[in-house]
Amino acid sequence: MSTHLKDTLDEVYTTFSSYPLPSEIDGCPCCVGKEDHYHIHSLPLRDLKDKELSKYAFKAMTTWGNVNDFKHFLPRILDLSACNELSVDLFVVLGKLEYGHWKTWPQNEQKAVVEFLKVWWEYAIKHTELLDFELLIELHKVLKQISEMLALWDLQPDKFGLLNFLTFIESYYPDMVDKEGENSDFSGEVVVDLKNWINSKKEDLENAFFKMEKENNDLAQRISKALYILEHT
Known part of the structure; x- marks a missing residue:
């Protein structure tokens, strides 16, 4: 985890530290047992791991606890999710923000989350x-800031950003274009923004191809394939 990511995560912990852990959290007796209650109270917040927190993260506010309870655990849920250490699907985790009407929360809480x-x-696009x-997909649903997210995507040769861009073109772009926003993960307007941004990167791909042609033939071939997909999709 980078220093910048750790600092923003620490700010989330600080911002939501005003929500203490209640001695008891109401839960549906059919869904939440004594052992489940024990798990979330068994360790300090920053020490909770998937074993203790995953069930709560899945059931938060729907059948276990209220919004203030969720705010107590939110920093650790985001922490584990960002480290790929939470076994709950991301759409569930981030969907809890919408369920908890996070856009009505105090401005400092919204800012810390954003x-x-x-x-x-x-961090993910540059280091994964x-x-x-x-x-x-899921971050866009929460942030509604596709242009700002794309602006952070670095396509320098030999960087993970370029490799992830090639994977996106190979595995996702044709289907996205085919659906044109209908029944896809993005609205039609967002698909247009994505297509325009992707096509604006053709020159960067071409420059990367000529550089990698001499240094990394396998990568050069992937770049060539991506350019072909863009031209023929």
Whole structure:
């Protein structure tokens, strides 16, 4: 985890530290047992791991606890999610923000969440070799800032950003274009923004191809394939 990401995460912990852990959290007796209650009270917040927190993260506010309870655990849920250490699907984790009407929360809480999610995206796109593009999809649903997210995507040769861009073109772009926003993960307007940004990067791809042609033939071939897909999709 980078220093910048850690600092923004610390700010989330600080911002939500005003929500203490209640001695008891109401939960549906059919869904939440004594052992589950024990787990979330068994360790300090920053020491909770997937074993203790995953069930709560999945059931928060729907059948276990209220919004203030969720705010107590939110920093650790985001922490584990960003480190890929939480076994709860990202759409569930980030969907809890919408369920908890996070856009009505105090401005300092909203700001802390937004800043962390943006820095998380920037870190992931630059430092993850095989990025799961669910992160782009789900973060966009929360942030509604596709242009700002794309502006953070670095396509320098030999960087993970370029490799992730090639994977996106190979695995996601044709289907996205085919659906044109209908029944896709993005609205039609966002698909247009994505297509325009992607096509604006053709020159960067071409420059990367000529550089890698001499240094890394396998990567050069992937770049060539991506350019072909863009030209023929």
